[in-house]
Amino acid sequence: MATSEASNTTYKKVQVRRYKPEENPEKHYLNEEKGLWAWLTTVDHKKIGLMYLGSIALFFLVGGILALVLRTELWTPARSFLDADLYNQVFTLHGAIMIFFFLVPSVPTVLGNFVLPLQLGAKDVAFPRLNLASYYIYVIGALFTLTAILTGGVDTGWTFYTPYSATTGGSVMMMTLGIFILGFSSILTGVNFIVTIHKMRSPGLTWSKLPLNLWALYATSIIQILATPVLAITVLLLTMERALGIGIFDPNLGGDPVLYQHFFWFYSHPAVYIMIVPGFGIVSEIISTFSKKIIFGYWAIALSSLAIAFIGFLVWGHHMFTAGQSSLANMVFSFLTFMVGIPTGIKIFNWLATMYKGSIDLKAPMLYIMIFLFLFTIGGFTGIMLGALSVDIHLHDTYYVVAHFHYVMVGGMVMAFLGGIHYWWPKMFGKMYSELWARIAAVFIFIGFNMTFLPQFIMGSQGMPRRYFNYIEQFQAFHQTSTVGAYIMGVGFLIIAFYLIHSLMKGKRAGSNPWGSRALEWQTASPPPLHNFEHVPVIINGPYDYHKPMSEFQLGIASKHNGHHAEETVNVPESAQEKA
Amino acid sequence: MSSTSATEEKRLDHVQHHFVDGEQQFESAKMGMWVFIVTEVLMFGGLFLAYIAYRSWYPELFLEASTELDAFWGMVNTFVLIGSSLTVAMAIRSAQLNQIKGLIINLYITIGLAITFMVIKYFEYSEKIAKGIAPGNYYTYDGLEHEKANIFFSIYYMMTGLHGIHVIIGIGLMIWLVVKAKKKVFHSGYYTPVEITGLYWHLVDVIWIFLFPLLYLID
Numbered sequence: 033m034a035t036s037e038a039s040n041t042t043y044k045k046v047q048v049r050r051y052k053p054e055e056n057p058e059k060h061y062l063n064e065e066k067g068l069w070a071w072l073t074t075v076d077h078k079k080i081g082l083m084y085l086g087s088i089a090l091f092f093l094v095g096g097i098l099a100l101v102l103r104t105e106l107w108t109p110a111r112s113f114l115d116a117d118l119y120n121q122v123f124t125l126h127g128a129i130m131i132f133f134f135l136v137p138s139v140p141t142v143l144g145n146f147v148l149p150l151q152l153g154a155k156d157v158a159f160p161r162l163n164l165a166s167y168y169i170y171v172i173g174a175l176f177t178l179t180a181i182l183t184g185g186v187d188t189g190w191t192f193y194t195p196y197s198a199t200t201g202g203s204v205m206m207m208t209l210g211i212f213i214l215g216f217s218s219i220l221t222g223v224n225f226i227v228t229i230h231k232m233r234s235p236g237l238t239w240s241k242l243p244l245n246l247w248a249l250y251a252t253s254i255i256q257i258l259a260t261p262v263l264a265i266t267v268l269l270l271t272m273e274r275a276l277g278i279g280i281f282d283p284n285l286g287g288d289p290v291l292y293q294h295f296f297w298f299y300s301h302p303a304v305y306i307m308i309v310p311g312f313g314i315v316s317e318i319i320s321t322f323s324k325k326i327i328f329g330y331w332a333i334a335l336s337s338l339a340i341a342f343i344g345f346l347v348w349g350h351h352m353f354t355a356g357q358s359s360l361a362n363m364v365f366s367f368l369t370f371m372v373g374i375p376t377g378i379k380i381f382n383w384l385a386t387m388y389k390g391s392i393d394l395k396a397p398m399l400y401i402m403i404f405l406f407l408f409t410i411g412g413f414t415g416i417m418l419g420a421l422s423v424d425i426h427l428h429d430t431y432y433v434v435a436h437f438h439y440v441m442v443g444g445m446v447m448a449f450l451g452g453i454h455y456w457w458p459k460m461f462g463k464m465y466s467e468l469w470a471r472i473a474a475v476f477i478f479i480g481f482n483m484t485f486l487p488q489f490i491m492g493s494q495g496m497p498r499r500y501f502n503y504i505e506q507f508q509a510f511h512q513t514s515t516v517g518a519y520i521m522g523v524g525f526l527i528i529a530f531y532l533i534h535s536l537m538k539g540k541r542a543g544s545n546p547w548g549s550r551a552l553e554w555q556t557a558s559p560p561p562l563h564n565f566e567h568v569p570v571i572i573n574g575p576y577d578y579h580k581p582m583s584e585f586q587l588g589i590a591s592k593h594n595g596h597h598a599e600e601t602v603n604v605p606e607s608a609q610e611k612a
Numbered sequence: 613m614s615s616t617s618a619t620e621e622k623r624l625d626h627v628q629h630h631f632v633d634g635e636q637q638f639e640s641a642k643m644g645m646w647v648f649i650v651t652e653v654l655m656f657g658g659l660f661l662a663y664i665a666y667r668s669w670y671p672e673l674f675l676e677a678s679t680e681l682d683a684f685w686g687m688v689n690t691f692v693l694i695g696s697s698l699t700v701a702m703a704i705r706s707a708q709l710n711q712i713k714g715l716i717i718n719l720y721i722t723i724g725l726a727i728t729f730m731v732i733k734y735f736e737y738s739e740k741i742a743k744g745i746a747p748g749n750y751y752t753y754d755g756l757e758h759e760k761a762n763i764f765f766s767i768y769y770m771m772t773g774l775h776g777i778h779v780i781i782g783i784g785l786m787i788w789l790v791v792k793a794k795k796k797v798f799h800s801g802y803y804t805p806v807e808i809t810g811l812y813w814h815l816v817d818v819i820w821i822f823l824f825p826l827l828y829l830i831d
Contacts, residue, residue, distance in 0.1 A: 265659060
């Protein structure tokens with residue numbers, strides 16, 4: 033190692049220069065390596081992110097069609113066109129596909145993969161090959177699930193509760209094995225992100241300058257690595273239960289079904305934070321960019337992500353209030369559930385304070401985030417109601433729970449995901465989409481969504497149980513409104529698909545920084561070069577410092593070696609600050 | 613480190629394109645392995661939880677059923693695994709000192725000990741299955757009076773089975789290391805795969821050190 037004296041002399045060699053990103057570059061990551069094989073074997077985080085985007089969009093389409101099938105069946109109180117068994121299979125698949133193949137991987141693997149190294153100023157994630165492996169593990173898990181669908185289906189609901197899941201027909205084993213495999217994909221992504229954030233930050237990027245998106249992804253990754261292995265062992269035990277009859281969960285063999293519920297929810301409650309927390313990160317980025325204002329309460333937002341991750345591990349029992357837990361456990365879990373509201377509220381208020389007196393620009397990404405704030409708040413508050421013991425006894429297993437969950441997951445997470453896609457789309461492809469159609473689609477989705485799920489709150493509070501394929505006539509008007517709303521929402525998603533594809537083909541070229549953001553990923557070309565930056569970025573200002581001129585954000589180390597020599601990397605930030 | 617001679621260049625050929633230097637690459641790999649170890653601990657944690665739950669519900673079952681397990685061979689296996697942890701640590705030491713021959717020999721000994729562990733485990737399993745103590749529905753043994761004896765052995769087979777799979781994966785990893793070492797890939801400046809495989813192997817060892825007393829030594 034160099035002595036301190038020697039490294040002092042090396043400081044002088046480091047020159048920080050201003051780099052204006054190249055506009056509309058000829059060579060970028062999309063066209064530098066050509067051919068299908070180059071895509072399938074790429075270790076580039078941006079391409080892997082796009083491959084995930086394609087796969088996830090496919091599963092979202094399948095899950096969405098299943099949802100429309102369910103809503104269509106519920107048009108009339110009696111049987112319309114599905115019989116009860118098929119209905120059970122369809123809602124199970126809708127839930128399992130949307131949760132395990134869309135919601136859990138969506139933000140981390142698509143937007144996280146694409147944006148995380150760019151926001152760190154790194155050339156790639158720490159383990160690029162592991163990143164590619166995680167994609168193929170996801171594909172293998174998906175193939176298992178498809179096999180399960182084609183070889184008999186699954187009718188247990190996405191929760192696979194024993195003893196029913198241990199005894200029912202169909203291909204439960206295939207499905208649980210698919211989810212077991214999928215878990216590894218999730219774990220590998222989590223490991224990759226944690227190490228990348230710790231070890232791959234570019235010079236000057238201290239923890240206090242880390243974009244909030246990365247804090248959120250960091251919190252998400254922690255949940256992923258801590259919770260997913262427990263899901264793995266749970267579904268493995270369930271698989272063994274069916275294969276060998278090991279009897280740990282099956283009461284017919286002396287086992288305990290409530291133990292299964294504890295195991296399952298120890299993963300699956302934190303899993304809903306795997307789904308929503310990365311959405312919070314996107315919201316922070318977009319709100320600051322489109323309010324042209326420094327984020328309010330940086331540390332409050334950053335640490336509340338970690339707080340949610342932590343408390344999220346302590347509330348799983350609120351899924352089991354009616355499953356025969358001790359009343360003491362119920363009280364403790366109910367209390368801890370209320371606690372989740374605190375960091376979530378902190379976030380909402382800080383976002384509102386960021387917008388206060390900002391120059392708000394209601395472009396499509398911001399529009400989705402406004403929808404997010406509105407719907408997610410409703411979803412959050414109804415969650416508090418469900419966390420209250422006495423209320424939950426009445427509302428347990430009704431449409432109220434379904435509506436709450438969809439307000440949080442679709443109204444929250446999917447809106448944040450759409451916001452993120454619209455926000456980073458120009459960076460991903462170097463193309464703009466039609467702003468007008470984006471707004472029209474947002475309006476369709478907002479109206480359709482509320483038409484679908486607001487009536488479900490009312491139905492649920494009046495006692496309509498979930499997972500039933502028929503119902504009494506008093507609920508018909510609610511169900512029909514809900515079904516019409518679901519189709520309106522479907523139209524909204526179709527519009528999005530059309531204008532995004534149109535943008536790929538004939539979209540206007542986007543500049544390197546169409547939103548005027550100060551964040552690092554916008555200080556390189558759109559689309560970025562294969563190695564993200566033509567220089568090693570040097571970070572002196574925070575990612576939300578809108579009061580400082582853009583030129584202070586376009587700094588990099590002046591060297592053709594791109595930082596690959598030892599003397600350029602030792603303690604650069606101090607010297608960089610002196611120069612600036 | 614500022615030298616740019618030909619030998620210096622050669623020593624850096626293991627640094628992947630996206631890392632600034634070998635140190636960053638080494639630190640990243642090591643941290644990644646530690647994070648992965650956390651996930652492993654949580655995965656086994658689920659089984660330990662099942663163990664704790666059933667043991668607190670049926671303590672007498674565990675006392676009775678564990679007498680069926682052979683503590684002597686369990687003890688032998690414990691020493692075999694602890695010994696292999698020592699040799700894998702010596703393998704890392706050899707790599708750090710650039711002693712590639714010592715690295716390969718230590719890896720061979722570790723692989724040998726790991727295989728010994730699996731062979732002993734095989735005889736333990738087959739002796740039990742011959743008696744009718746098979747997992748799940750195939751359990752036919754009537755030497756134990758407790759009606760939930762099958763569940764004790766379900767937990768036993770799940771825990772030791774999952775651990776055994778980890779041992780087999782470890783054997784595979786170390787064979788891969790031997791192949792790489794023979795190709796002279798490792799030297800004192802680059803032995804990351806040896807280091808992180810060693811970490812993994814210690815985890816496998818530590819899990820067994822918990823499994824052995826919890827399953828074999830409870831009376």
